[in-house]
Amino acid sequence: MPLDERKFLILQAIIDDYITTAMPVGSRTISRKSGVGFSPATIRNEMSDLEELGYLDQPHTSAGRVPSDKAYRLYVDHLMKVGKLSSDERERIHDYMQSRGAQVDAVIRGAATVLADATQYTSVIVAPKLGTLRIRHIQLVPVAEETALMIIVTNLGIVKDALIRVPDGLDSDDLYSISRMLTERLADKPLEAVRQTFSELLRDAENNRRLMGETLRVIEKKLEAEDSTEVVVGGSSKLLNYPEYADVEKAKNFLAVLESKDKLRALMNRGGGMEVTIHIGAENGPDMSDCSVVTARYRVGDQTTGALGIIGPTRMNYNRVIPVLEFMSRAMSELLTNR
Amino acid sequence: MPLDERKFLILQAIIDDYITTAMPVGSRTISRKSGVGFSPATIRNEMSDLEELGYLDQPHTSAGRVPSDKAYRLYVDHLMKVGKLSSDERERIHDYMQSRGAQVDAVIRGAATVLADATQYTSVIVAPKLGTLRIRHIQLVPVAEETALMIIVTNLGIVKDALIRVPDGLDSDDLYSISRMLTERLADKPLEAVRQTFSELLRDAENNRRLMGETLRVIEKKLEAEDSTEVVVGGSSKLLNYPEYADVEKAKNFLAVLESKDKLRALMNRGGGMEVTIHIGAENGPDMSDCSVVTARYRVGDQTTGALGIIGPTRMNYNRVIPVLEFMSRAMSELLTNR
DNA sequence: GCTTAGCACTCGATTGATTAGAGTGCTAAC
DNA sequence: GTTAGCACTCTAATCAATCGAGTGCTAAGC
Numbered sequence: 001m002p003l004d005e006r007k008f009l010i011l012q013a014i015i016d017d018y019i020t021t022a023m024p025v026g027s028r029t030i031s032r033k034s035g036v037g038f039s040p041a042t043i044r045n046e047m048s049d050l051e052e053l054g055y056l057d058q059p060h061t062s063a064g065r066v067p068s069d070k071a072y073r074l075y076v077d078h079l080m081k082v083g084k085l086s087s088d089e090r091e092r093i094h095d096y097m098q099s100r101g102a103q104v105d106a107v108i109r110g111a112a113t114v115l116a117d118a119t120q121y122t123s124v125i126v127a128p129k130l131g132t133l134r135i136r137h138i139q140l141v142p143v144a145e146e147t148a149l150m151i152i153v154t155n156l157g158i159v160k161d162a163l164i165r166v167p168d169g170l171d172s173d174d175l176y177s178i179s180r181m182l183t184e185r186l187a188d189k190p191l192e193a194v195r196q197t198f199s200e201l202l203r204d205a206e207n208n209r210r211l212m213g214e215t216l217r218v219i220e221k222k223l224e225a226e227d228s229t230e231v232v233v234g235g236s237s238k239l240l241n242y243p244e245y246a247d248v249e250k251a252k253n254f255l256a257v258l259e260s261k262d263k264l265r266a267l268m269n270r271g272g273g274m275e276v277t278i279h280i281g282a283e284n285g286p287d288m289s290d291c292s293v294v295t296a297r298y299r300v301g302d303q304t305t306g307a308l309g310i311i312g313p314t315r316m317n318y319n320r321v322i323p324v325l326e327f328m329s330r331a332m333s334e335l336l337t338n339r
Numbered sequence: 340m341p342l343d344e345r346k347f348l349i350l351q352a353i354i355d356d357y358i359t360t361a362m363p364v365g366s367r368t369i370s371r372k373s374g375v376g377f378s379p380a381t382i383r384n385e386m387s388d389l390e391e392l393g394y395l396d397q398p399h400t401s402a403g404r405v406p407s408d409k410a411y412r413l414y415v416d417h418l419m420k421v422g423k424l425s426s427d428e429r430e431r432i433h434d435y436m437q438s439r440g441a442q443v444d445a446v447i448r449g450a451a452t453v454l455a456d457a458t459q460y461t462s463v464i465v466a467p468k469l470g471t472l473r474i475r476h477i478q479l480v481p482v483a484e485e486t487a488l489m490i491i492v493t494n495l496g497i498v499k500d501a502l503i504r505v506p507d508g509l510d511s512d513d514l515y516s517i518s519r520m521l522t523e524r525l526a527d528k529p530l531e532a533v534r535q536t537f538s539e540l541l542r543d544a545e546n547n548r549r550l551m552g553e554t555l556r557v558i559e560k561k562l563e564a565e566d567s568t569e570v571v572v573g574g575s576s577k578l579l580n581y582p583e584y585a586d587v588e589k590a591k592n593f594l595a596v597l598e599s600k601d602k603l604r605a606l607m608n609r610g611g612g613m614e615v616t617i618h619i620g621a622e623n624g625p626d627m628s629d630c631s632v633v634t635a636r637y638r639v640g641d642q643t644t645g646a647l648g649i650i651g652p653t654r655m656n657y658n659r660v661i662p663v664l665e666f667m668s669r670a671m672s673e674l675l676t677n678r
Numbered sequence: 679g680c681t682t683a684g685c686a687c688t689c690g691a692t693t694g695a696t697t698a699g700a701g702t703g704c705t706a707a708c
Numbered sequence: 709g710t711t712a713g714c715a716c717t718c719t720a721a722t723c724a725a726t727c728g729a730g731t732g733c734t735a736a737g738c
Contacts, residue, residue, distance in 0.1 A: 024729095026730050027730075027731080028729085038681080038682090039681070040731095041681075041682050041683070041732095042681060044731065045681090047731090058731090059690095060689060061687090061689055061690095061730085062687085062688050062689045062690070062728090063690075063729080063730070064729080064731095103500075136480075136482045136483075137480045137481070137488070141475075141478055141490075141492055142476070143475045143476060143492060149476070149492055149496060149498070151478075151480075151498065153480055153482060157482065157488060157500065159488070159490060161496065161498045236575070236594060236597075236598060237591050237594035237595050237597075237598060240587055240591045240594065241591070246587050248584070248587060251576075251579060251587065251590060252576050252579045252580070255576035255594075256576050258576075259574070259575060259576060363700095363701090365700065365702085366702080367700085367701080377710080378710070378711050378712080379701090379702095379711090380710075380712070380713090381709090381710060383701085383702065384703090386702090387702085387703080397702090399718060400701080400703095400717050401699090401702065402700080402701070402702090402718080402719075403701065403702095679738100681736105681738080682735100682736085683735090683737090684734090684735090684736095685733090686731105686734105687730105687731080687732085688729105689730095690727105691726100691727085691728090692725100692727075692728100693724100693725085694724090694725085695722100695723085695724085696722080696723080697720100697722075697723100698722095699718105699720085699721100700717105700718095700719085701716105701717085701718090701719105702715105702718100703716085703717100704713100704714090704715090705712105705713090705714090705715105706712090706713090707710105707711085707712080707713095708712090
C-alpha cells in the first residue's frame with residue numbers, strides 16, 4: 001500500500017501537532033485542523049493504515065497516535081518545509097559571534113552557547129581536526145635544563161604545545177635554528193604533511209639530528225592523538241525542559257552520554273559533506289534511541305574540519321533547527337577562515 | 340538550654356542515619372541503635388528539645404526528624420570523626436593521577452574525574468590563577484603581515500597566547516630581540532610582576548617602544564581577565580543518583596549552576612588557606628540552598644593558586660569527602676610543583 | 679465505492695474513600 | 709528522670725468508581 005496524497009497530509013498534520021504538544025494526537029484534533037477537510041472517522045481509517053505501515057505508534061488502545069522514527073525520517077526527507085531565520089535573528093547571532101574575540105576556543109565556546117540558546121536544545125561542537133590545520137610557525141623554547149617546549153602555531157592561532165627532551169650540549173641558538181628550519185620547510189603546509197617530509201627533514205638537520213628526530217616524533221604523536229580533539233557542550237540542562245525527560249532515569253542516561261566526549265565525537269562525526277545530516281532515534285544507537293542528532297560541519301579555509309550539532313527529542317523542531325545550523329556553520333566557517 | 344552529652348549522642352545518631360538513608364529518622368530507629376540505651380519515649384523528648392533548638396526539622400507531624408543546616412554545621416565542626424582513606428584507595432588515586440601525562444589541563448581534567456568517581460558526588464576544579472604562575476619564557480612569533488602571536492610559557496608549561504599588532508617596519512629579528520629582553524627581565528618572576536616593571540621595560544625598549552607597549556598592554560589584559568580561569572566539572576550527572584534530586588525541577592536548577600562557570604568559581608573560591616572548607620545549605624545562597632559545597636586548595640610551588648571541591652546534598656558523607664579532598668589536594672600540588 | 683454518523687468498547691487518569699503504618703505527644707506509673 | 713501506654717496525626721498505599729479521550733466497527737448517505 002503506497003502513501004497517497006491524503007496520507008501524507010494527515011501524517012504531516014500529526015507530526016506537526018506532536019512536535020508542539022508532545023501529546024498523542026487523536027483523530028478529532030487532526031480533523032479540526034484547517035486544511036484537512038475530513039471527519040474524524042475518515043482520519044481514523046487513515047491513521048489505522050499509517051499505523052500498519054509503521055509510521056505511527058499507539059501507546060495504548062484508547063490513546064491517540066504518536067509518530068514513529070520512520071515517520072520522522074519520511075518527514076525530514078520529504079514532507080518538511082525548512083524554515084527561514086528572520087533577519088533579526090541572523091543579526092543577533094552574527095553580532096554575538098563577532099563579539100567573542102578571535103581565540104578559537106572562545107569562538108567554539110560562544111558558538112555552543114548561541115546554538116543552545118537559539119534552538120533550546122543541547123548543542124555540541126567539535127573543534128577543528130589538527131591534521132587539516134596549516135602550520136604557521138614552529139618554535140622550540142627552552143624551559144629548563146635539557147627540556148624545551150615545542151609550540152606549533154597554526155592558521156587558527158591554535159597553539160599545540162608539548163615538552164621535548166633536548167640532547168646534551170645544545171644551546172638556545174641550536175633550538176632557534178631548528179625552529180627556523182622547521183618553520184621554513186613546513187610553513188603553509190597542513191600538519192599532516194609533516195609525515196611526508198619526515199625523512200627529508202631528518203636528513204637535512206645535519207648535526208642536530210637527534211633533536212629533530214625527537215621533535216618530529218612528538219608532532220607525530222600529537223597527530224595520532226587527533227581523536228582527542230576538544231568537544232564542547234552547551235545548554236546541557238536544556239533537555240530537561242521537555243516532558244519526555246521528566247523521568248530522572250532518562251535524564252541521567254542522557255547526561256552520562258554528554259559526559260563521554262568519545263561518544264559525542266562519534267555522534268557528531270557521522271556527517272559527510274557540508275550539508276546538514278539528521279539521525280533519528282534508533283539510528284543513534286541504544287544509548288540515544290529517543291533522541292535525534294542533527295549535525296553540520298564547518299570549514300577552515302577550504303577544509304571541512306569540525307562539526308557542530310544539536311541533540312534533542314526525536315520530536316524536535318527540525319525545520320527550525322536546520323536553518324539555525326546552516327547559518328551557524330557558515331558563520332563559524334567565515335569567522336575561522338578570515339584571519 | 341545547652342546541649343548535654345546525651346543530646347549530642349542522639350543528634351549524631353540521627354545525622355548518621357539520615358546520611359545513609361535519606362529518610363526521616365524516628366525515635367524507635369535511634370533507640371534500637373547500639374550505643375544508645377534509651378527507650379523511644381526518652382528519645383522523643385530529646386528530639387523535641389533538639390527541634391526547638393533548631394537542630395532538627397519535622398517534614399510533617401507523623402514523620403521522623405531530619406537534621407537542619409545548623410545540625411550539619413555542628414556535626415562537621417564538632418561531632419564528626421573524619422575518616423581515613425585505605426592505602427589501597429590512596430594508591431589507586433595516585434596511580435591514576437600519575438598516568439595523566441604532564442599537561443596541566445589533562446591533570447585537571449583527570450583530577451575532576453577521579454574526584455567525582457571517588458566521592459560519587461559532582462566535582463569542580465578551578466585552574467591555577469594566572470598571576471601567581473612564574474614566567475619561563477615570552478616569545479613573539481610572526482604569523483602574518485603586521486601580526487604576531489605572543490606566547491607566554493610559565494612554570495606549568497601553560498601557554499597563554501594572544502595576537503598583537505606589530506608596527507610597520509619591524510622584522511622577525513626585532514620580534515626576537517624583544518622576546519629575548521622580556522624573557523631575560525621577567526624570567527622566574529610571577530606574571531603579576533609584569534605590572535611593576537612596566538615603565539622600566541618600556542624605557543629600555545629603545546627603538547621598539549611601540550611594540551613593547553603593545554605587548555605589555557596585552558599581558559596586562561590577560562592578567563585582568565584572570566577571573567576567567569578555567570573551571571572543570573566532573574561527574575555532573577552524579578547528583579541525580581540521590582533521591583533528593585528525583586524532582587526534575589531541582590535537577591534542572593542544579594545543572595544550570597554547573598553551566599555557569601562564574602557561579603562555580605565564586606562557590607569554589609571562598610576557602611582561605613589550604614585546609615578543607617565546608618559550606619552547608621543556605622550558606623551557599625538561594626541557588627544551592629539544598630547542597631553542600633566542600634572545597635580545598637592546591638599549590639603550585641609555594642603559592643596556593645587553584646581550588647578543588649565537590650558539590651553534593653547537605654546530607655553528604657562529609658567524613659569520607661574530607662580525606663579524599665585532602666589527599667587530592669596534596670596529590671595535585673605535588674604533581675604540579677615537581678616539573 | 680468512498681465518506682461519515684453513530685455507538686459500543688477500551689483503557690488510562692482522576693477522584694474519593696478506606697486502611698495500614700509510622701511516628702509523635704502526653705500522661706501517668708515506676 | 710525514665711518509660712510504658714495510648715490516643716492522635718498524617719502520609720502512603722490500595723481499591724473502586726467515574727470520567728473522558730479515543731478507537732474500531734457497522735451501517736447509512738452521497
